[in-house]
Amino acid sequence: MQNRGKVKVCVNPNWYPYESFQNGGHVGMVADYLRLIFGNLNIPFEVIPTKTWSDTIQFAKTGKCEVIAGAMQTIDRSSYLEFSHPYLSVPAVVAMKTERDSQSLQSMTIGVVDKSAFHDILRDRYPGMTIVPVRENREGIRMLLSGEIDGFVGAHTSITHVLRSQQIEDVILSDQLRDNWDLSVAVGQDSSPYLMNAITKSIASISSEEHKNIYRRWALVEHKHSVDYRLLWGILACVAVLAGIGLYRYLHMLSYNRMLQTIAEKDALTGILSRGKLRTELEEFTALAERHNWKLSLIFFDIDNFKGINDTYGHVKGDKVLIELTELVGGMSRKTDRFGRWGGEEFLFLMLETDLKDAGVIAEKFRKAIERYDFGLPEAVTSSFGVSQYSKGESIECWVGRADSALYRAKGEGKNCVRLNSNEKGRFN
Known part of the structure; x- marks a missing residue:
């Protein structure tokens, strides 16, 4: 190399x-x-x-x-x-004028950077949305201010930088997307x-300290950048006002930094671990399993026919199903387990000192609990599960991929079931 x-x-x-x-x-x-x-x-x-x-x-x-x-x-x-x-996990937000705050995203004309990953995400998630490609963030904000679009999707800190550098105050940032750039x-x-x-x-x-140093370095640059503009206007107006504004912005930035760190580790909608944080946990758990020869298993599952729930009852109801399901499964977990949202309606549940058979039993317990739970829909909500046990020396991608394959088999065999991935086929009906 x-x-x-x-x-x-x-x-x-x-x-x-x-x-x-x-x-x-x-x-x-x-x-x-x-x-x-x-x-x-x-x-x-x-x-x-x-x-x-x-x-x-x-x-x-x-x-x-x-x-x-x-x-x-x-x-x-x-x-x-x-x-x-x-x-790196980056929160995605929608910039919009204050009068658009209560408008549904489904009916809006939204700008997004051309060839951005969120172009495909928005198209699939909101079929009724009109999507307008733009070249970069500044063009998107200009089109928003001129009324050519109702909202602009981008990364929180990047849009904030544009708004501050151009001294724009009548734009709000909404977290309606509840998603990240990973x-x-x-x-x-x-x-x-x-x-x-x-x-x-x-x-x-890369160590956690190195991750933190990079974040702090650029969060600090943004803070100093915004304060420079406040300082300029404060000097022209009043030294006392400058001191008050500077203190307010400093405290606000400290709060914002803490919020960003939480967002990076927690899924915005459900409050469970984000995909990025799950990846870190997977690495730490496999290291422990290698060092101590511990058994380690994971459950990969998703909600059956979830798109149909969104299409029939709306995304608000779909979000409510996701929240209630995570509260249900989270309430059945142990302190040593790790539970997070892999993406969309997909979830990953990680267990130390648990072999394939026991993990299958736990997955079946989750399956029955979800099927019996009243989500407030005419029909029952069900989930399909794939289970795999970590094999010493294998990559995380291979391990998760085996669970995904088992989940795919569960889908193909009628859904609402648990399938194990091992040399010997396991099945829970």
Whole structure:
């Protein structure tokens, strides 16, 4: 790998403070992660400049760059890119004028950066929504202010940066999406398989302290940036007012930083662990299992026919089902278990000192409890379950993939059942 030459990397040039291309250099949180990941490997890389995110995606498709520094995995992108596990989770929000606050997203005209992962997510989640692609955040905010769109979807801190730099005050940020950008390193499928393996191991070696340092560095930059504008206007108005505003913004930023850290670890809708935090727990649990030769199993499950619930009764009712289900299953877990939302209606339940058979029994207990619970719908809500036990030395992707395969088999065999993934087929009817 060290003899292969520089790795060509493409980035998002207009997504500050997460990343941007300024004065001939790549800066932001993603830039810091990129230097850390390749620095751990002692592999040189070269950032290939692009003007827009759409250009970056096109460069990756045509092989002009081997790697995208920070990208969210989608079905379409998976056809030409391979993705590491996420190293950064970014809250997604909707910027809108205050008079639009009570309007349903389903009926709105929403702007989103062209080729963004959320273009596909919004299209599938809100079939009645009109989606308008824009080149970058500033254009999206301009179109929002001019009334060309009702809302603009983007990352919280990135939109906040645009609003502060342009001194815009009559825009609110809504968390109605209850979703995140889970950023991974994306590698072209034509690249050496060793490159993805090396990147995956390098990301896994990043310490929690290094994650915190990168976050603090750029959160602090944003804070200083916003205070500079307050200071300018405060001096022109009154020194006393400046002191009050500065103190308020400082306290607000401290609160905001704590909120972001919580958002990164907790699913916004249900309050259980996020996918990014689940990945961390999986790594820590497998390390414990390897060190102490402990048994370790996971349950991968989803809600049967959940799209039909949303389509028939609406997303508000669908969200209520997700919340009540997580409260039901969470109330049946032990202190040593880990329970989180993998995405959409998919959930992962992780158990220490539990073999495949016992995990199957626990999954069956969950299945029966969900089937019997009154979610306030005319028909019963059911779930399908896949179970797998960790095998020493296997990757997390393989382990979770085996549980996913068992879940897929449960779906194919009638749903509302538990299937085990092992050398011997297990079944709970």
